[in-house]
Amino acid sequence: MILSIQLRTKFQSLRSLSALVFFTAIAWSPASLAAPPDSGDTAWVLTSTALVLFMAIPALALFYGGLVRVKNVLSLLMHCFVIVCAASILWFIAGYSLVFTDGGSQQAWIGGFSRIFLRGLTAQSQSGKLPEAVFIMFQLTFAAITPALIVGAFAERMRFSAMLLFSMGWLLLAYVPVAHWVWGNGWLMQLGVLDFAGGIVVHVNAGVASLVAALVIGRRQGFPQKPMPPHSLVLAYTGAAMLWVGWFGFNAGSALAANGSAAMAMLTTHLAAASGALVWMAIEWVKFGKPSVLGIATGMVAGLGTITAAAGYVGPAAAVGIGSVAGASCFWATQYIKNILHVDDSLDVFSVHGVGGTVGSLLTGILVASQFGGVGLAEGATIGSQLMVQALAIVVTALWSGLVTLGLLKLVDRLVGLRVNAEEETEGLDIVFHEERGYNL
Numbered sequence: 001m002i003l004s005i006q007l008r009t010k011f012q013s014l015r016s017l018s019a020l021v022f023f024t025a026i027a028w029s030p031a032s033l034a035a036p037p038d039s040g041d042t043a044w045v046l047t048s049t050a051l052v053l054f055m056a057i058p059a060l061a062l063f064y065g066g067l068v069r070v071k072n073v074l075s076l077l078m079h080c081f082v083i084v085c086a087a088s089i090l091w092f093i094a095g096y097s098l099v100f101t102d103g104g105s106q107q108a109w110i111g112g113f114s115r116i117f118l119r120g121l122t123a124q125s126q127s128g129k130l131p132e133a134v135f136i137m138f139q140l141t142f143a144a145i146t147p148a149l150i151v152g153a154f155a156e157r158m159r160f161s162a163m164l165l166f167s168m169g170w171l172l173l174a175y176v177p178v179a180h181w182v183w184g185n186g187w188l189m190q191l192g193v194l195d196f197a198g199g200i201v202v203h204v205n206a207g208v209a210s211l212v213a214a215l216v217i218g219r220r221q222g223f224p225q226k227p228m229p230p231h232s233l234v235l236a237y238t239g240a241a242m243l244w245v246g247w248f249g250f251n252a253g254s255a256l257a258a259n260g261s262a263a264m265a266m267l268t269t270h271l272a273a274a275s276g277a278l279v280w281m282a283i284e285w286v287k288f289g290k291p292s293v294l295g296i297a298t299g300m301v302a303g304l305g306t307i308t309a310a311a312g313y314v315g316p317a318a319a320v321g322i323g324s325v326a327g328a329s330c331f332w333a334t335q336y337i338k339n340i341l342h343v344d345d346s347l348d349v350f351s352v353h354g355v356g357g358t359v360g361s362l363l364t365g366i367l368v369a370s371q372f373g374g375v376g377l378a379e380g381a382t383i384g385s386q387l388m389v390q391a392l393a394i395v396v397t398a399l400w401s402g403l404v405t406l407g408l409l410k411l412v413d414r415l416v417g418l419r420v421n422a423e424e425e426t427e428g429l430d431i432v433f434h435e436e437r438g439y440n441l
Contacts, residue, residue, distance in 0.1 A: 038129040041257045045134050048253025052141035055246035056084050056148055063239025063301075064152050065438075067294075067347050070231040071428025072156045073438035079151040079160075083167050087144040090171055092118055095143055096136050099180045100127075108187040111180050130256060138253060143179070146202045147171050152347030153210035154217045157425055160433040161416045166408050170209060174404040178205050178397050192378050193393045194368060194386070196265065197254035199309020199361040200393050207354020208398045209405040210345055211337075216409045217418055219344035221425055233293050240297035244273055247304045251311040265311040268319035269304065275323025276303020280331050295331075302330035302352045306360035313364060315373030322363050326356050358394055365390040 061080035065073045087095075097115035104112060115121065118136070125132035147167040154163075179201050181188040195201055220228065230236055251269040255262035280299025285291040306326035307319055314322070333351035337343050345351065365387040368374035377386055412418060424432045431437065 035129065037126060037131050038257070041129050041259075042131060042134055044258035044262065045130055045138050045253055045256060048249035049134070049138045049141055051246045051249025052138070052145065052253065053084070055243055055250060056141065056145040057081055059239050059242030059246050060145065060148055061239065062235050063243060063297075064155065064347055066232040066235030066237070066239060067152075067230045068155050069228060069428070070438060071430055073231060073235075073430065074434055074436055075160070075429035076151065076155060078434060079163055080148045082164060083148045083151070084144045086164065086168050087147060087171055088140055090168060091136075091140045091143050095171065095176055096139065098176050099184045100135075100139070103180075107185060108190070109180070110177060110186075111184050128256065135256070138256075139179075142198060142202060142250075143171060143175060146175050146198075146206050149202070149206040149349055149353055150210050150213060152349045153214045153345045155346040156429065157220055157419055158217060159417055159420055160429070162412050162418045165412045165416065166213075169408045169412070170405060173408065174205060174209065174401045175201070178400065181396075182393065188389075188393050188396070191389050191392070192381060192386070193389050194313055194364050195309045195361065195393070196312040196364075197251045197308045199306075199357045199364065200397050203305045203308060203353040203357025204361065204394055204397050205357075205401045207350045207352075207357055208401045210349035211343070211354060212402050212405040213409060214343055214345040214350070216406065219342070220346065221422060223344045224338065224342050230294065237293055237297055240301060244300060244304065247273070251304075251308060255312055261312045264315070267316055268311050268314055269307055271316055271319040272303040272307035272323030272326065273300045274303070275320045276300055276306065276327040276330075279324045279327025283328060283331050298334075298348070298352060299327045299331070302326045302356050305353050305356035306330070306363075309357065309361040310364040310367060313368040313375050315367075318363075318367040318373055322360055322367070325359060325363065329359050330356050361390050361394055362387065 057080055061077045064080065065076040068076055094113075094116055096118065097113055098111045101112040101114045103110050106112075121132060121136070123131070123133070127135040147170050150167070150170070151158075151163060158166075177186075180186045182193055182195050182201050183189065193200070222228070247269055248266050252262045252266035255265055277296045277300035280302065281291045281296040284295040303323035303326045307322050310318070310322060330352050333355040334348045337345055337348070337351050366372065366383055368377060368386065369383055370376040377383070409418060420429065420432065
């Protein structure tokens, strides 16, 4: 009896020890060692996501809407709104997966299908120190605003159905591959290209597409002989001011953390915007005798677009230089494109975003060097080698975007027709496509 009690006691002790070892093993398993999401980083990226969405609707919509004639103001608002809606669904279906998941043997060119329809995503899924849902949503806002930039190039003359088909096709065939190449561990990322927040992925990509679209669809009736001034500089100014604030989410949020890199990106973004605005205003003042609200606002947007590639890589002095170059180069690009080539890029998308993105991406390759106050070049890289990588990325992105844009426009033209007829253009797109007017005074 005593022996039986002793054996049972030893067995219970052994079982307790086994349980202790088992649960200890679980507690120290690799899965349990994964750090939980950082609450500070998560809060900052959530805020940045809201700021970038604010850029697309209402900031960009108001900026573009104010720059067109009164009969087309609602069409621009509608374009920005519907693109954000449709792009969000495409990002959910396939966009995110094709940019940011493992593409296996095709990783250099495109991502995989593991997150198609965001399958497998849970509240516990992580991307680095963030909940994956936060990272998905932040990147979604970039995918939404990029095709919305392009509508400024063909404003006042493209059919609504054609605009929607083109924008969604462009998102999948132009934005998604380039974003994967640069940010999704694709071949350009592996070469060491520097694009902090979208100088190449967003601005070069959309800028080149805008130039091609303006050339393919042709000029508005009366351009360039007939003046086509903005119908509301108050709306345009309001939208531009909102863009300035929203851009802090665009650039500083791209650090994906609440840290020194985000802080420096915010500072450099602000300084570049201010510098671009002042230089554009000064040139316009000297050339035309008076500074304009439209000029200083456009110079600010040029500064913002040009610093985007470099924001987290350079210092304050470099940011002032980049913004100043942006104000001058983008101003002269608008003069050349419209007054010499007579290309009707209605809202100067290529001159501001395409030229700005190109200039900023090239300057990033120089000013990232530590001797210029930047974070420093990657090990083994030189300014010359980094410049070559930056130039290669710009050229490849421009060629890809241009070819995709041309092909899509030709296809859409055959399917639904690209351009409104002369009578519809005269009447205005607000009434023709939406049976509404922007103002009833």
